[in-house]
Amino acid sequence: xxxxxxxxxxxxxxxxxxxxxxxxxxxxxxxxxxxxxxxxxxxxxxxxxxxxxxxxxxxxxxxxxxxxxxxxxxxxxxxxxxxxxxxxxxxxxxxxxxxxxxxxxxxxxxxxxxxxxxxxxxxxxxxxxxxxxxxxxxxxxxxxxxxxxxxxxxxxxxxxxxxxxxxxxxxxxxxxxxxxxxxxxxxxxxxxxxxxxxxxxxxxxxxxxxxxxxxxxxxxxxxxxxxxxxxxxxxxxxxxxxxxxxxxxxxxxxxxxxxxxxxxxxxxxxxxxxxxxxxxxxxxxxxxxxxxxxxxxxxxxxxxxxxxxxxxxxxxxxxxxxxxxxxxxxxxxxxxxxxxxxxxxxxxxxxxxxxxxxxxxxxxxxxxxxxxxxxxxxxxxxxxxxxxxxxxxxxxxxxxxxxxxxxxxxxxxxxxxxxxxxxxxxxxxxxxxxxxxxxxxxxxxxxxxxxxxxxxxxxxxxxxxxxxxxxxxxxxxxxxxxxxxxxxxxxx
Numbered sequence: 001x002x003x004x005x006x007x008x009x010x011x012x013x014x015x016x017x018x019x020x021x022x023x024x025x026x027x028x029x030x031x032x033x034x035x036x037x038x039x040x041x042x043x044x045x046x047x048x049x050x051x052x053x054x055x056x057x058x059x060x061x062x063x064x065x066x067x068x069x070x071x072x073x074x075x076x077x078x079x080x081x082x083x084x085x086x087x088x089x090x091x092x093x094x095x096x097x098x099x100x101x102x103x104x105x106x107x108x109x110x111x112x113x114x115x116x117x118x119x120x121x122x123x124x125x126x127x128x129x130x131x132x133x134x135x136x137x138x139x140x141x142x143x144x145x146x147x148x149x150x151x152x153x154x155x156x157x158x159x160x161x162x163x164x165x166x167x168x169x170x171x172x173x174x175x176x177x178x179x180x181x182x183x184x185x186x187x188x189x190x191x192x193x194x195x196x197x198x199x200x201x202x203x204x205x206x207x208x209x210x211x212x213x214x215x216x217x218x219x220x221x222x223x224x225x226x227x228x229x230x231x232x233x234x235x236x237x238x239x240x241x242x243x244x245x246x247x248x249x250x251x252x253x254x255x256x257x258x259x260x261x262x263x264x265x266x267x268x269x270x271x272x273x274x275x276x277x278x279x280x281x282x283x284x285x286x287x288x289x290x291x292x293x294x295x296x297x298x299x300x301x302x303x304x305x306x307x308x309x310x311x312x313x314x315x316x317x318x319x320x321x322x323x324x325x326x327x328x329x330x331x332x333x334x335x336x337x338x339x340x341x342x343x344x345x346x347x348x349x350x351x352x353x354x355x356x357x358x359x360x361x362x363x364x365x366x367x368x369x370x371x372x373x374x375x376x377x378x379x380x381x382x383x384x385x386x387x388x389x390x391x392x393x394x395x396x397x398x399x400x401x402x403x404x405x406x407x408x409x410x411x412x413x414x415x416x417x418x419x420x421x422x423x424x425x426x427x428x429x430x431x432x433x434x435x436x437x438x439x440x441x442x443x444x445x446x447x448x449x450x451x452x453x454x455x456x457x458x459x460x461x462x463x464x465x466x467x468x469x470x471x472x473x474x475x476x477x478x479x480x481x482x483x484x485x486x487x488x489x490x491x492x
Contacts, residue, residue, distance in 0.1 A: 017177035017234075020322045021096055021329040025338040026345070033318035035179035039170075040314040042186045044307045045194075048369070051303055053197050054211050055370040058148075062208055063375065064292040065138065065148025067299030068280065071272040072132050073156050076125045077163050078265035083117060084110075084167040085317065086258030088175035089324045089410055095176055096328025100236055104243040107172065109250045113258070114168045118161040125157035136273055137280040142289050148208045155209060159216030166223040169230060175321050181229060189222035260414035264405075264421030271428035271463060278432045278456050281444040282383070290446055292375070294453070297383030300370040304360060305391050308353035309398065312346050316402035323410030332482040339407045339479050346399035354392035361388045382450070387457045394461035397468055404471045412487070413474040420467040427466035431459035 018032050055063050087110045094102035129150065133139070138149045166189075170182035193214055200210030231238055282294035319342050326334045360366045364381035371380070391398075401420070409417050435455040440448040477483060 017095075017173075018179070020092075020177055020325040021331055021334070025334060026341040029315075029318060029322055029338055029342055029345070032177065032179050032322065033315050035183040036174065036318045037311045037314040039179070039183045039186045040310045040317075041307075042183070042190045044303075044310050045190050048303060048307070051299075051370050053201050054208065055300075055375070056372050057201060058207060059144065060292045060296065060375050061142070061144035062148040063371065064295045064299075065145040065150075066152050066208060066211070067295055068136055068138050068145065068276060069133075069149045069153045070299065070302065071269050071276045072129075072136070072153055074272060075132075075266050075269035076121050076157065076160060078269055079262040080117065080121060080160065080164040081167045081171075081262075082265035083258040083262035084114070084164070084171040085320060086261035086409065086414065087113065087168070087254045088171040089257045089320060089412065090254055091172060091175035092321045092324030092410070093328040096325035101243075103176070104237065104239055105246070105250060106254070107237060108239055108243045109246045109254050110168055110172065112246055113251065113254060114164050118164045121164070122157060122160045125160060126154065129153055129157065132273070136277045137284070145289070145292075152208045152212045155212035155216060159212075159220065162216055162220040162223055166219050166226070169223065169226045173226075173230060174317070175324070176234070177321065177325070179318070181226065181233070185222050185226040185229070188225070189218045192221060193218035257409070257412070257414055260418035261409055264417050267418075267421040267425045271425045271432075271459070274429050274432045275456065275459055278436060278444065279383075282448060282453060282456075283446060285446045291379070293377055293379035294383045296371055296375055297367070297380040297385075298387055300367050300380075301361075301384035301387040303370060304357060304366055304388065308357045308360075309395070309402075311349045312353065312395075312399050312402045315342060315346055315349065316406040318342075318406075319403060320406040320410040323407050324412075327411050327484070327487075332484060335407075335411065336479055336482055339404070339475070342407070343400070343403050346403040347396055350395040350399035354395045357388060357392050361385050383453060386450070386453050387460075390454065390457040391460050394464060397461060397464040400468050401464055401471065404475050405467075407479060408471055408474045411474070411478060411484070413478060416470060416474045420470040423466040423470045424463040428459045428463035431462050432456060435459075 018028070020028055020032060022028070051066070054066055058066075087106075091103055091106045091110075094106060133146065133149055133153070138146050140146050170186075173179075173181050196214035196217055197211060200206045200214050204210060206213065276298075279294050279298045280289075283289055283291045319339065322338055322342075323335050326332075326338070361384075364376060364385070367376045367381060367384060405417055405420060435458060436444050436448070436452045439455045440452040444452060478486075
């Protein structure tokens with residue numbers, strides 16, 4: 001572990017960094033991943049607080065506008081998250097090698113790259129906002145929905161920098177083996193976000209803008225606090241002048257790990273946008289929006305899916321640091337054993353998630369969390385439950401993606417991660433564009449049969465299976481067979 005004596009002292013056992021190259025694999029993974037799971041659950045609370053307050057206080061059209069933008073926001077914010085997680089594979093590798101200087105150089109490189117990415121992503125997101133809204137059938141023709149969607153997206157996109165640097169510092173700390181600090185600051189950020197939501201929406205009556213401003217403000221404050229704490233808690237991270245002499249080699253190595261994972265997440269979002277556009281069609285007749293039931297039902301159900309899938313996602317995130325540290329240490333047996341044990345844990349979490357999700361969907365109870373009573377109709381519940389039943393039945397395939405994708409990323413096989421994202425995109429788009437129309441007899445509208453919406457929701461499991469097929473190749477070839485002959489560069 002990086003040369004910090006307090007990493008291994010009793011005093012800092014709870015709040016210090018863990019050495020992921022030591023100990024019983026499943027216990028180490030579980031101990032490290034539990035704070036990550038709690039962090040991700042809090043992140044869902046973060047999102048749910050916005051959705052709940054918006055859903056309970058604003059009009060059905062405004063709620064639909066916010067729900068419609070989820071995938072658009074996902075493209076850019078998840079790209080930022082994926083890039084940061086990918087960057088830190090390099091950090092974890094250096095941690096496994098006990099290379100302090102390499103860790104600091106990685107930190108300096110990531111700060112510079114995160115700043116550049118913030119500028120590029122912000123400019124790109126704002127420039128493409130209107131075309132992307134049109135892509136999901138949200139246009140000025142439906143003025144109230146459009147205004148809500150545009151306002152929310154504009155503010156969130158303008159604050160991409162807060163999200164980028166927050167993801168960066170949290171991923172960096174996890175790469176060192178510290179999963180507690182990100183949890184504590186996310187707890188602070190969540191409480192702050194809820195408070196600001198209530199202040200801006202209920203007291204100031206800023207509506208959709210208030211929800212977005214609250215999210216960005218809470219994240220910015222937490223980011224600053226987390227950076228201050230990190231440099232105070234880990235003096236070895238304080239950068240020297242020599243650490244800022246970042247070379248093209250450093251930049252290329254980080255981009256080679258970060259960009260594929262970021263693109264994988266963005267590619268996923270593009271597929272979800274296509275799916276969201278398909279959902280909107282079920283609320284339209286003759287080109288006119290006649291309902292919001294499909295959009296609101298799908299939006300609420302999607303939030304529940306994300307919530308119950310959070311432990312699987314967090315477990316996967318933990319495996320990136322686990323595999324990368326052990327790769328740096330040369331512990332190939334440990335990578336294999338840990339990956340298999342994590343996969344078993346992922347399957348158990350998938351079964352638990354599906355069970356809890358099905359219980360919450362009974363009677364449409366959870367819809368009232370995200371929507372006021374007047375928006376929870378029989379059609380809203382029907383559309384939402386269709387998505388839930390299809391997705392929950394196939395959650396084992398999603399668990400494989402979460403765990404193995406991050407294991408593959410951790411061992412440096414980024415091309416397969418990107419390939420899995422591409423396969424997922426192709427499968428999702430193909431199903432969304434072809435299957436519902438075929439079931440509906442050529443045209444999808446509010447008059448389409450119920451089976452057509454089932455066909456649309458089938459895009460999720462078909463996309464997961466396609467991604468699994470790609471990820472299975474490096475999982476078997478490299479992790480199970482312990483074949484790391486591709487590591488020609490000893491510095492990963």
